[in-house]
Amino acid sequence: MKLGYHLGYWSSGPPADALEVIRTAEELGFDSVWTAEGYGSDALTPLAWWGAATSRVKLGTNIVQMSARTPTAVGMTAQTLDHLSGGRFILGLGASGPQVVEGWYGQPYPRPLARTREYIDIVRKVVARKEPVTYDGDFFQLPLHGGTGLGKPLKSTLHPLREEIPIYLAAEGPKNVALSAEICDGWLPLFFSPKSDGFYRAALAEGFARPGARRTPGEFEVAASVPVIVHEDVEAAAALIKPSLALYIGGMGAKTVNFHHDVFARMGYEDVADKVQDLYLAGRKAEATAAIPTSLVEDTALIGPPEKIRDELARWEETVVTTLLLRGDAATLRAVAPILS
Structure with a gap:
């Protein structure tokens, strides 16, 4: 498996060591560097700013939220970053959830899969620049229906460096x-x-089998964000990850619509996920964190002494994952890289 570095999105401000860590990732031979956005820092500006200090590593978004920008705007940005990086850009997209889509962006959330299909169709048309872009979909129309009547099909003035830019989709549910x-x-x-590998293999296989599928399994990339903490005390390492898990399981979504909660329920932790969610939504965050068993952390992360991580890595190498996306500071990357290589 390849290694990547996931910078993520900022908390209250930009991470002071981001440039050092990204340069370290490239120095160590990492394949890619990724940024994210929630409802604070965006994914694209940091990627361009810090990515300018690199020369080899691929630069990806994990993820750009589709509701934040029109598909033509994302196509323009993808073309621009691809030129600036010399063809190293990967466009990672995601639908996010109704809390953010409707609460932050003021956009409708229903039918996210159909909306995603149209969105990606348009992005590809913009990037390819074969002809003026027209589209007559349920969610997007180019030119716009019912406007002034003055809109006309346009073609990007920017010639693409690559007529196809890789597009990855963030997804948790099987569909x-x-x-x-x-x-x-x-x-x-x-x-x-790794416990869920069979479930996801089946979901991917369904997509690969559809008429006109874009890739074969051997051509398809799976870049998974995986916390890795080298520590002699497994419980201490797990304790560093549990607060984040409590946030996602308990608070990243509504009581009835939380895709992260559903992931852990499918993994066999439904009772735990329900308890964590109830506690978190009641404002009892410390108790929600304490309700997460270390086994749940170990199922989704690589933690503990180096020899334990090496042994458990074998399970990951047998899965559909092609790239492990790591988090942490420069020292963490230097410590982890020899173990995972």
Whole structure:
């Protein structure tokens, strides 16, 4: 498996050591560097700013939220970053969830899979620049229906460096995972576990089997964000990850719609996920964190002494994952790289 570095999105401000870590990742031979966005820092500006200090590593977004920008705007940005990086850009897209889509962006959330299909169709048309872009979909129309009547089909003035830029889709549910295999070049899972490999293989296989599927399994990339903490005390390492898991399981979504909660329920932790969610939504965050067993952390992360991590890595190497996306500072990357290489 290849290694990547996931910078993620910022908390209250930009991480002071981001440039050092990205340069370290490239120095260590990492394949890719990724950024993210929630409802604070965006994914594209940091990638361009810090990515300018690199020369080899691929630069990806994990993820750009589709509701934040029109598909033509994303196509323009993808072309621009691809030129600036010399053809190293990977466009990672995701639908996010209704709380962010409707609460932050003021956009409708229903039918996210159908909306995603149209969105990616348009992005590819913009990047390819074969002809003026027209589209007559349920969600997007170019030119716009019912406007002034003055809109006309346009073609990007920018000539593409590559007529096809890789597009990866962030997905957690089986239908969305299948969609990634059908229309994209890669999948960006969150909270992947080797225990769930069979479930995701089946979802991907469904997508690959659809007429007109874009890639074969051997051509398809799966870049999974996996926490890795080298520590002699497994419980201490798990304790560093549990607060983040409590946030996602308990608070990243509504009571009735939380895709992260559903991932862990499918993994066999439904009772735990329900308890964590109830506690978190009641404001009892410390108790929610304490309710997460270390076994759940170990199912979705690589933690503990180096020899333990090496042994457990074998399970990951047998999965659909092609790239492990790591988090941490420069020292963490230097410590982890020899273990995972």
